[in-house]
Structures are given as C-alpha cells and as structure tokens.
Amino acid sequence: MATLPRLLASAIACSLASSAVLAAGAPSGVDQKGMDRSVKPGDDFNAYANGAWEKTAQIPADRASTGIFLQVFEKAEKRNADLVKEAAAANAPAGSNERLIADYYKAFMDEAAIEKAGLKPIEPALAAIDAIKDKPALSTALGAQLRADLDPINATHLDTGHLLGLFVAQGLDDPSKNYPYLLQGGLGMPNRDYYLKDDKDMVEARTKYAAYVQALLAQAGTPDAAAKAKAVVALETKIAQAQLSIVESEDIHKANNPWKRAEFATKAPGIDWNAYFKAAGLDDQPTFIVWQPSTVTKFAALVASEPLDTWKAWLRFHALDENAFVLPKAFDQLSFDFHGKTLTGTPKQRDRWKRALGLTNADLGDAVGQIYVKKYFPASSRAEVQDMVKNILKAFDARVDTIDWMSPATRQKAKAKIATIKVGVGYPDTWRDYGKLEIRPDDAFGNHNRAELAEYRHQVAKLDKPVDRDEWWMTPQTVNAVNLPLQNALNFPAAILEAPFFDPKADAASNYGSIGAVIGHEISHSFDNTGAEFDAQGRLANWWTDADQKHFKEAGQRLVEQFNQYEPLPGLHINGQQTLGENIADLPGLAIAYAAYKESLGGKPAPVIDGLTGDQRFFLAFAQSWRTKTRDAALRQQVIGDGHAPGPFRAQTVRNLDPWYDAFKPQPGQKLYLDPTQRVRIW
Structure with missing residues (x-):
C-alpha cells in the first residue's frame, strides 16, 4: 500500500x-x-x-x-486510552515519555483553558502575517511555514495546506544520501478536483467551502471577511489549476527533477528563493528534487502576480484552519461542520477524548x-x-x-x-527521542505546533546523516x-x-x-x-x-x-x-x-x-x-x-x-x- x-x-x-x-x-x-x-x-x-x-x-x-x-x-x-490513564496516574518525572503523554493529553482535554485563552496563542502568528509588507517578506513567510510532508511515492495525492511540502529521503538516482523533495500543496479542500470539476457535488462543496472560509475569518475578527474569503477561494482555484493530477504525480519519471538551489530563481521566478530557503532552514542545501516542476514554476508566478493582501488572507485562513482543533470551540465546530459533515457526511464529531488520543499519537x-x-x-x-x-x-x-x-x-x-x-x-x-520537545499541561496550541516544528526539524536533520533503510x-x-x-x-x-x-x-x-x-x-x-x-x-x-x-x-x-x-x-x-x-x-x-x-x-x-x-x-x-x-x-x-x-x-x-x-x-x-x-x- x-x-x-x-x-x-x-x-x-x-x-x-x-x-x-x-x-x-x-x-x-x-x-x-x-x-x-x-x-x-x-x-x-x-x-x-x-x-x-x-x-x-x-x-x-x-x-x-x-x-x-x-x-x-x-x-x-x-489500549491507548488505558496507556494514557496509566501515564497520568504514574506521576512520572519531567521529560519522560509518560509525562509528555500525560501533559499533552491533559492540555487538549482542558477545554476551559482553551476557551479562556481565546485567540491569544495564535495571535503572534496572525500578527506576523499582518506585518508582511512586500513580496520578499511574503517569500520569507512561505518558507518559514514549510513543513514535513508524507512519502510522495505512497501519498502523492495528499496535499499539504502549505504552498509546498517537504519530504526527506534518499535520492531517486543516488541511494547513498538523503535529499530534500518539494511537493505541491496549497489547498484547503482534499484535492484539485474539488475546485475544477463542475458536477453538482463539487459545485456544492465549493459553495460550502467559500462559506466556511468566510465564517472562519469572521470568527477571528478579520475585517472585510467576505471579500477576503472570496479572494482566498479564487487564489486556491488558481493553485488547483497549477497542480498536476494524481495520475500525473504518480509517474515517478516525471518526478525526478533535481534542481540546484541557484536554479530556482530562473526556473521558478516570482518567489525570492534565497529568502524562502533561509526561512525554511534549507539555505545550505545544494540540490532539491522537485516532484512537480511545472507546478512550482506556476506557484512562483502566482506569488508574483496575485495581490499581497490576497496572499496574506490565504495565510491567515490556513493558520486558523490548520489549528482550529486547538482553538476555542467556535473555531473547532466550524472546522468540523465543513471538513467532517460536508466533505465526509459524518454527522457527529468524535468525542474529545478520542480526538485527544489521535492527536497525542500523531x-x-x-x-x-x-x-x-x-x-x-x-x-x-x-x-x-x-x-x-x-x-x-x-x-x-x-x-x-x-x-x-x-x-x-x-x-x-x-x-x-x-x-x-x-x-x-x-x-x-x-525510537524517536522527544527529550528536547517542550510539552506543557496548559498549552494545547503550543504543544501541537512545537511538535509539528520538531518533526520538521527531525526531517531536515536527516539531510546531514547517512541514509537509514531501517x-x-x-x-x-x-x-x-x-x-x-x-x-x-x-x-x-x-x-x-x-x-x-x-x-x-x-x-x-x-x-x-x-x-x-x-x-x-x-x-x-x-x-x-x-x-x-x-x-x-x-x-x-x-x-x-x-x-x-x-x-x-x-x-x-x-x-x-x-x-x-x-x-x-x-x-x-x-x-x-x-x-x-x-x-x-x-x-x-x-x-x-x-x-x-x-x-x-x-x-x-x-x-x-x-x-x-x-x-x-x-x-x-x-x-x-x-x-x-x-x-x-x-x-x-x-x-x-x-x-x-x-x-x-x-x-x-x-x-x-x-x-x-x-x-x-x-x-x-x-x-x-x-x-x-x-x-x-x-x-
């Protein structure tokens, strides 16, 4: 599989x-x-x-x-539920796996603390987006949000909500060393067909998605949420048009595209790639394997051509969308209503303790x-x-x-x-060592984002290590x-x-x-x-x-x-x-x-x-x-x-x-x- x-x-x-x-x-x-x-x-x-x-x-x-x-x-x-209960009861020492598990689970289950915190945990990220003044700063912001993606060979269809996703593994031609792979992303709906197909189910999904984008932005107090939502959906439609299909992405020979870091400026003009890679912590990498090269070129052109305010609205929406489950209930419910009810037909959100287990495992x-x-x-x-x-x-x-x-x-x-x-x-x-990961019993938002960043850094660190076939x-x-x-x-x-x-x-x-x-x-x-x-x-x-x-x-x-x-x-x-x-x-x-x-x-x-x-x-x-x-x-x-x-x-x-x-x-x-x-x- x-x-x-x-x-x-x-x-x-x-x-x-x-x-x-x-x-x-x-x-x-x-x-x-x-x-x-x-x-x-x-x-x-x-x-x-x-x-x-x-x-x-x-x-x-x-x-x-x-x-x-x-x-x-x-x-x-x-079994996982029993393990978490045992970890909580053990009163394990700080830094131990049991303590990390217990504190992570406790923070997510503390709905009262999440409600009280409101948008405060995400405000620095939103403020940083608001502070973007020009396209070079946008390139820095896009690079800073690059995160680890799934194995492209086994999951080419799984797009990241970020513009690009990173996968680190041995080279297609050179199995002796690890390389950074870049993959297409940028969408809030499951894949490009939801934006491009005209059958009634896709049209209905798009209508509800536009309403969701507006509602989420409005819930966060975004000025002129309706206009910004319309701009976000229009931008994502252009992103979808730039993407390759699943079948095209699964052609491994079309994916084998090594680009020297210096070549990005000419092969994909529109992004300040020096700023992008520096913010991503990849400015020392000489070569990248670009899975969908035509898509990356088109993405860079969109960064140059689309209004800065549209990109800022897109960044703001995705910051809220990707963190809705660790924000107050109003955000969480809006997210489930679309991603759960609309996209999968699921009428009821899973009990919070089950979602807490899933997130702890993730x-x-x-x-x-x-x-x-x-x-x-x-x-x-x-x-x-x-x-x-x-x-x-x-x-x-x-x-x-x-x-x-x-x-x-x-x-x-x-x-x-x-x-x-x-x-x-x-x-x-x-086993993975989580010794440097800070997990607090009162910070659900911070725990998840620090863990996500730690996973990204773990993947990037492989670039300087021998290939591990195990x-x-x-x-x-x-x-x-x-x-x-x-x-x-x-x-x-x-x-x-x-x-x-x-x-x-x-x-x-x-x-x-x-x-x-x-x-x-x-x-x-x-x-x-x-x-x-x-x-x-x-x-x-x-x-x-x-x-x-x-x-x-x-x-x-x-x-x-x-x-x-x-x-x-x-x-x-x-x-x-x-x-x-x-x-x-x-x-x-x-x-x-x-x-x-x-x-x-x-x-x-x-x-x-x-x-x-x-x-x-x-x-x-x-x-x-x-x-x-x-x-x-x-x-x-x-x-x-x-x-x-x-x-x-x-x-x-x-x-x-x-x-x-x-x-x-x-x-x-x-x-x-x-x-x-x-x-x-x-x-």
Missing part, C-alpha cells in the same frame, strides 16, 4: 503451518452470519461474503465509514508506541510474525520462478530485489502497513497484527486469506507499476528487458480497464489508472498468500470446517477483510482523491485467480466471471 496516507496492509505465514490441519470443530475464522447466500458468488463476491453484514451494519455517528479496519482500530484506541507517536509494544506486543510475537513474513517472501520468490513470460535476466533482478527487502515488524529498532514511517499503534520503494522496505505495525486480520485461534486458511494477503500486498508493492521502477538498492533504474516491461504494462492496462468498469456511486467510476498500484499489489498479494497457504498444508488435504473447504475459507476471509460501509460523501472523496479503490471492489480481485473458480464454481454469464484468457495475471 501503501498508507493511510495511501495505507493498508499486514502480516502472516510459516508458524501457521502447524495449525493448518485442524479438527473439524475448530473455528473457521469466517463470519458466516455476515454472508448473503442468496447472492451468487459469481455475480458479486463481496455481497456474497458480506451482504448480510452490510444490510444491518450501522456507521457510527462520528465516523465516515465502518468495517474491519475500524474494528481493529477501536481495539488499539482502547505528535508523540514513538513515545506512545514504546509503551504500547511493551504491553501488547512481546518480542516472541514479533519473532513469530517475522517468520511469517519470511515465508510469504519465500512464496513470492518461488512464484517468480514460474512466470513463463519473464526472461532470465529480469527474473534474476526480481529475485535479487526480493532477497534484499528490509522487513520491519511490530516496531522500529530505534527508518519507520508508521507508529506501532497504527492499524495499517506500508511499502517504502526508496528503502526497499516494509513496515508492519503491531496494531494491525490482531484478530480478525490474524487470529492464532482461527484456521490457517482464514489467517492466510486475511493477514497473509495483506503481507502479500505490501510485498507486491515492490513490484507494482511504481515499485517495479526501483532496483534492489531503492534506486530508480530500469532492470527490465523491453519485452518483459511491455508484457507487464499490458497486463497492468487490463487491470486498469477492469477497475474502470466499477461504479461506486451513480455516474462515478473508479479511476483504474489512479488505483493501479494498489490493485496490482492486491492481485499477486492474494495469489502469493494462497500459494503460501497451500504450502503450509504440507501436502495434506485441508479439512472442511463449518461446511466450507479450505479454499472457500481462504477467499471468504479475504473478502471479509475488505468489509466496508461508507457514507456517500466520504466514498466520493475517496474515489476522486485516493489511490485505493473502495474495499467492496478490492474484494472482487478474486475473479482473476483460477483457484477461486474451482472453489465457488462461477459460471459464464455471471457478472464476475472471466474467461481464463481474460483473467489478469501480473506476477
């Missing part, structure tokens, strides 16, 4: 071999009550596996969706993570899962040997890449997993290694179908349409023969066309190219997990459990792991701006695997049925 940013995935394998042959009375790991047997598997496998559940499932009022991921997340959330992730794994993920579990991942990697390696269209030269390079994948399970081997990009308490092409590495956080993704009491078939497919998915990301562009060292390099690459891309195009047919909402189709990386990872990931499951049986037949064969349990577990029910507004946002197809359509991946046909006997003429020659096989 790669993220929440583009996230999703998990772990499994070898130790399951001992439990593969179970007594007939052992639990199947399949929720049969959630199935709808009135639906033919060949017409809609997701409905067959999840239809009864979907008919009765209720999306919580404070959520945009529900499903298996929420179920596992809530387990981790409950800003003190490793501090919470260290305590989390000590209590809930022992070293023995880590070792067990590491063995599982090794078995899935072994199955992938064996599968490469069977690919008849792949030449020996390409096969050798693929196997070398598999052999060098770095797998992180549960938690990192080294670096983690998720915290242990995150319910997700990620593939990191530049590091040729995988992260499987502890929190996702839980039932029903992985249940040691359940049958091996369901474990392989669920967590095994997640592990296979992340491994397969190393060989999706983006991952396949990187070699074993994480270097952008073509290791394919021309014929092999042609076959690979043709197979990918067939998968694009398959997903283009799916229609989550009337008139709104999945973009098969936008979701191609995730769909490629799903397909071989499932095939590899199936191969590993069959290997785990040791040549013995799988038992029939609860009337289901082993293969039936495997595929049902896969489909049930994608069990999801989503509000229409949130579903629309996902389809437009996310690299992942909605879960119910990912469950239909089974239609490309021959063993699924043997297990469920779909017939020609049924909606999912594909002739053997039409089934997509990539790895």
